Amino acid sequence: MPNLNEILNEAKVLAAAGRGDAIDVVRRKYLKQLSDLTGRNTIAYYSCFLTNPNIEEASIADIDKNGFMSVINKLDRTKGLDLILHTPGGDIAAAESIVEYLRSMFGNNIRAVIPQIAMSAGTMIACSCKSIIMGKQSNIGPIDPHFRGIPASGVIDEFKRAKEEVAADPKSIPIWRIIIEKYHPTFIGNCENAIQWSKGVVTEWLKSNMLEHEADKDKIANEIVDYLSDPNKTKTHARHIGIEDCERIKLKIDKMEESVEGKDLQDAILSVHHAYMITFFNSQTVKIIENQNAVALCIDKGSPVPLAPQQLIQIPPHFFQPLPPQNK
Numbered sequence: 001m002p003n004l005n006e007i008l009n010e011a012k013v014l015a016a017a018g019r020g021d022a023i024d025v026v027r028r029k030y031l032k033q034l035s036d037l038t039g040r041n042t043i044a045y046y047s048c049f050l051t052n053p054n055i056e057e058a059s060i061a062d063i064d065k066n067g068f069m070s071v072i073n074k075l076d077r078t079k080g081l082d083l084i085l086h087t088p089g090g091d092i093a094a095a096e097s098i099v100e101y102l103r104s105m106f107g108n109n110i111r112a113v114i115p116q117i118a119m120s121a122g123t124m125i126a127c128s129c130k131s132i133i134m135g136k137q138s139n140i141g142p143i144d145p146h147f148r149g150i151p152a153s154g155v156i157d158e159f160k161r162a163k164e165e166v167a168a169d170p171k172s173i174p175i176w177r178i179i180i181e182k183y184h185p186t187f188i189g190n191c192e193n194a195i196q197w198s199k200g201v202v203t204e205w206l207k208s209n210m211l212e213h214e215a216d217k218d219k220i221a222n223e224i225v226d227y228l229s230d231p232n233k234t235k236t237h238a239r240h241i242g243i244e245d246c247e248r249i250k251l252k253i254d255k256m257e258e259s260v261e262g263k264d265l266q267d268a269i270l271s272v273h274h275a276y277m278i279t280f281f282n283s284q285t286v287k288i289i290e291n292q293n294a295v296a297l298c299i300d301k302g303s304p305v306p307l308a309p310q311q312l313i314q315i316p317p318h319f320f321q322p323l324p325p326q327n328k
Helices: 004-016 022-038 064-072 092-106 121-127 152-168 170-180 187-210 217-229 243-248 263-281
Strands: 041-047 081-086 110-114 131-134 253-255 285-291 296-300
Touching: 004 022, 004 263, 022 041, 022 081, 022 263, 022 285, 041 064, 041 263, 064 092, 064 285, 064 296, 081 092, 081 121, 081 263, 092 110, 092 121, 092 187, 110 121, 121 187, 121 217, 131 243, 152 170, 152 187, 187 217, 243 253, 263 285
Parallel strands: 041 081, 081 110, 110 131, 131 253
Antiparallel strands: 041 285, 285 296
């Protein structure tokens, strides 16, 4: 398997030979190789959140469905889909809409592939698939919803604590008034609804696909969701949940190193990952949705990424309007 530096040097050689789109050529080469290895459609859903952590446009948003519509068009959907996820999360409504669309196209024949990190709403999407391909370096994250960075479960816990302390000691009312007044009167209800929403959709997705043939699928689905959505168990929304914990909570995990395709699958996936990371290191690209046939939607911050014009849709950042609640 070529490492990140070797893939970068490969792109440099092409660039020196006059290929202005060298990074894109190399990235697409490795994505096609992965698809050829598995015999399945392969779509990469990649965000720049590791190289540019403060860019809001990198999050999952409704505009992303346009990318999926573009890259799924003309694919042979009988081959199923391997969805490569590298995302910090984002809008729950957008994630739900993307899952519904993907299922309408491929049914349950969708595998999630996580080369490194798929957090929050990205974890929700992964849980909708029939299995999750992970390696020792792969992580998912908690799915407890947040409102503009404020944890919904934390708000509810704060209200409960306020009620208990005020009941026990009315003198604490002035202190708690200052804290509670920072919230809109309907905010607690919105938080409760968001928690029920995220837990509900993930539970149903698990039962209808990943756990479809399990005799005790209701019990397993509830246990998985309870763990992923409970901050008392995960401790922080930024928690990186690795392959061993994923197996422990009974998610269906396919290990890269032990796949049917053997070590070749791990090599192919990580080569794709390195190629996408190089794209983010060396461009103003914010997000890429791309299939094995070099059809892509690219969201760019600043100067355009040199993808083939007939295969590229440039979306300016101001089109993004991410709304709460967000699993991010």
